[in-house]
Amino acid sequence: MSQGGEHDTEQPLAGGRLTAGVVRVGDTARRPASPASRYVARLLTHLVRKGFDGCPQHLGWDQYGRDILSFVPGHVPPRWQHFTDDQVGQAATLLRQLHDATRDLMPSLREEVVCHHDPGPNNTVFRDGQPIAFIDFDFAAPGHPLEDVGYMAWAWCISSRPDRGPATEQARQVRILADAYGLSPIDRDRLPAAIGERLRRNEAFWRDILDDEAASVPRARLGEVLAWTRRELAYTEANRKTFIAALNSA
Numbered sequence: 352m353s354q355g356g357e358h359d360t361e362q363p364l365a366g367g368r369l370t371a372g373v374v375r376v377g378d379t380a381r382r383p384a385s386p387a388s389r390y391v392a393r394l395l396t397h398l399v400r401k402g403f404d405g406c407p408q409h410l411g412w413d414q415y416g417r418d419i420l421s422f423v424p425g426h427v428p429p430r431w432q433h434f435t436d437d438q439v440g441q442a443a444t445l446l447r448q449l450h451d452a453t454r455d456l457m458p459s460l461r462e463e464v465v466c467h468h469d470p471g472p473n474n475t476v477f478r479d480g481q482p483i484a485f486i487d488f489d490f491a492a493p494g495h496p497l498e499d500v501g502y503m504a505w506a507w508c509i510s511s512r513p514d515r516g517p518a519t520e521q522a523r524q525v526r527i528l529a530d531a532y533g534l535s536p537i538d539r540d541r542l543p544a545a546i547g548e549r550l551r552r553n554e555a556f557w558r559d560i561l562d563d564e565a566a567s568v569p570r571a572r573l574g575e576v577l578a579w580t581r582r583e584l585a586y587t588e589a590n591r592k593t594f595i596a597a598l599n600s601a
Contacts, residue, residue: 361374380419381418384417385489395420395488406449406485423484427486428475433515438477439524442503446500453465465491465494466493467490497541508524508528509586522598529542540598546594547588
């Protein structure tokens, strides 16, 4: 695999809200180094060794100190939207494979797996209409699988927007996600609470950034994201019984 020469054109890549300066160089992606870079490099190397191909390979650092990652061809949705049952099920299966590939890293820790901690569609590469890889592992850290499953249930299935369908239909997709991931009966019972907990953590995350005078994201945009997160939390909590009923139905 070519790592791109010094004369290769840098093509800006649309990134998340917090990571600027991500570019494509040849068949690689370059990301500004972060405090998480060394950990992510070790994690991605481990995943490749375990045979998990749903992530980029870490190829080192370039002359500017940027992380060099293999470029994963495909399409990343520009915004959250309605996803089909097949797409939701495949995303959950991919997440389970990711978690299972990290379990041997946890023998001396209380946590069970390494969580991605941001497995939304905006961090997922699609190919031929199906999710095939996760990207942007900057928040990856040891945790409980429900931290990721709860976040994924919200990001892929649940929305307060009227055009995303009724809560009963969203709850049905949450059940598809739980089935595809293979949640245990105990964790299925815990999933609705885990969804709310992840949203509360998101709220605190964006509130802290809004309070940071040095934040690089415009304050107006931060305010919009925080208000949206609070709406989603209120909607999820108001419909918790609907999600519980769907997960417990025969």
